[in-house]
Amino acid sequence: MLSLILAESSLELVPFAIQSHPSIMSHADKLGKHPSKILLDNSWHFAGMKGIENEIKRGRPDLVHFSILEATSIPLYYENKLKFFIHTTNDKVISFTENVHIPKSYHRFAGLFEKLFLEKAIKSSNQELLSIKDQSFSQLIDELGPSQVIGLSTAGKQNSFQHVAANLDNDSCIIVGGFQKGHFSDSVSKRIDHLFSINSAPLESHVVVARMLHECEKTIFM
Amino acid sequence: MLSLILAESSLELVPFAIQSHPSIMSHADKLGKHPSKILLDNSWHFAGMKGIENEIKRGRPDLVHFSILEATSIPLYYENKLKFFIHTTNDKVISFTENVHIPKSYHRFAGLFEKLFLEKAIKSSNQELLSIKDQSFSQLIDELGPSQVIGLSTAGKQNSFQHVAANLDNDSCIIVGGFQKGHFSDSVSKRIDHLFSINSAPLESHVVVARMLHECEKTIFM
Numbered sequence: 001m002l003s004l005i006l007a008e009s010s011l012e013l014v015p016f017a018i019q020s021h022p023s024i025m026s027h028a029d030k031l032g033k034h035p036s037k038i039l040l041d042n043s044w045h046f047a048g049m050k051g052i053e054n055e056i057k058r059g060r061p062d063l064v065h066f067s068i069l070e071a072t073s074i075p076l077y078y079e080n081k082l083k084f085f086i087h088t089t090n091d092k093v094i095s096f097t098e099n100v101h102i103p104k105s106y107h108r109f110a111g112l113f114e115k116l117f118l119e120k121a122i123k124s125s126n127q128e129l130l131s132i133k134d135q136s137f138s139q140l141i142d143e144l145g146p147s148q149v150i151g152l153s154t155a156g157k158q159n160s161f162q163h164v165a166a167n168l169d170n171d172s173c174i175i176v177g178g179f180q181k182g183h184f185s186d187s188v189s190k191r192i193d194h195l196f197s198i199n200s201a202p203l204e205s206h207v208v209v210a211r212m213l214h215e216c217e218k219t220i221f222m
Numbered sequence: 223m224l225s226l227i228l229a230e231s232s233l234e235l236v237p238f239a240i241q242s243h244p245s246i247m248s249h250a251d252k253l254g255k256h257p258s259k260i261l262l263d264n265s266w267h268f269a270g271m272k273g274i275e276n277e278i279k280r281g282r283p284d285l286v287h288f289s290i291l292e293a294t295s296i297p298l299y300y301e302n303k304l305k306f307f308i309h310t311t312n313d314k315v316i317s318f319t320e321n322v323h324i325p326k327s328y329h330r331f332a333g334l335f336e337k338l339f340l341e342k343a344i345k346s347s348n349q350e351l352l353s354i355k356d357q358s359f360s361q362l363i364d365e366l367g368p369s370q371v372i373g374l375s376t377a378g379k380q381n382s383f384q385h386v387a388a389n390l391d392n393d394s395c396i397i398v399g400g401f402q403k404g405h406f407s408d409s410v411s412k413r414i415d416h417l418f419s420i421n422s423a424p425l426e427s428h429v430v431v432a433r434m435l436h437e438c439e440k441t442i443f444m
Contacts, residue, residue, distance in 0.1 A: 043329070043330060066326065075421065104285060105263070106328035108265060199297065203296075204291075204295045206291070206295070207292070210292065210433070210436070214383075214436065
């Protein structure tokens with residue numbers, strides 16, 4: 001089956017080292033939660049995040065939320081023709097089972113994913129809807145065993161969404177960056193078989209996800 | 223120029239009649255704002271919204287946020303080849319000037335649009351970025367004077383995004399519903415020249431906006 005991985009996604013709980021920073025304490029207080037139980041969010045925690053490792057790729061749960069919705073609100077996903085995974089900057093992998101409806105309201109999305117990070121799975125009537133485990137990008141690729149790994153990045157060879165989609169087979173795996181700025185790290189790049197640039201200027205992740213999956217859907221459903 | 227109107231959008235401040243409802247008072251209190259100065263949001267104000275007029279099409283600023291981002295994060299918009307408008311359920315029209323960057327973080331989006339509703343315009347260095355005025359859908363169409371008005375709805379004649387885009391001319395106006403459920407009201411429907419259905423099952427507004435504009439971009443930039 002076709003799969004999509006949002007790689008190095010900006011999604012995590014506030015790390016221990018900065019939980020006592022005033023910007024984070026006051027936001028957690030506002031939410032009525034312990035700092036260890038809230039998503040790291042640059043729009044609230046900017047001051048506390050200054051200088052943390054890999055800062056540029058962290059603390060943008062809003063961007064990840066949009067990409068998740070673009071991938072899970074479409075026929076390709078709800079007709080079970082797409083496997084979707086979030087790989088995070090600190091090597092966790094979130095799996096979405098079939099037909100999961102992710103909240104569109106941001107505070108509900110945040111609450112759900114905070115619960116997922118803390119409890120490792122979200123279940124409904126004993127069915128696992130979402131699960132998270134420690135896994136590197138490379139381990140996830142080994143587990144999936146795709147026929148080819150196609151990465152999308154401005155650093156790649158010029159191409160178009162349409163042409164990339166037309167050359168996929170059923171077991172291809174598409175990689176889109178789940179971060180705001182920068183390029184794939186070496187540990188992701190080394191597992192990508194073909195890297196394509198589908199626009200001269202950088203596009204937001206959610207735009208890339210929406211366009212790429214629409215073209216795949218057209219090819220698959222035709 | 224090509225234009226897109228998100229019609230009957232679920233975006234408004236909390237109306238006077240329900241400002242004293244406990245669900246709204248407590249949420250406003252949490253935000254540290256007066257109930258008259260916050261966006262109506264079904265995910266917080268569900269109890270207070272029960273039974274209000276046109277309930278089904280109101281209180282989903284999250285959906286409108288996604289559609290705005292899909293329309294304003296793309297080359298078609300930032301290369302000034304698209305005019306974009308939000309028409310709301312209670313006949314206000316929001317205009318986006320060229321190259322406006324809308325916040326992706328929900329609380330920043332909400333803050334910005336609350337300010338817009340209260341102050342009628344958002345300016346930066348004396349340039350007006352966003353403005354809002356009282357205007358019906360029909361009045362907006364009269365003002366734009368498009369060559370044709372194309373509506374997208376499951377109630378329309380079967381078609382595809384690609385085919386709809388291929389048959390647009392430069393002064394066409396595309397209409398997508400900015401609400402969660404239901405169909406265009408009569409006052410919108412009567413101004414639509416051609417109504418097309420581009421998927422057998424309903425699609426989320428943000429998915430329709432993303433796909434439609436991508437196909438337009440392919441046609442226009444080719």
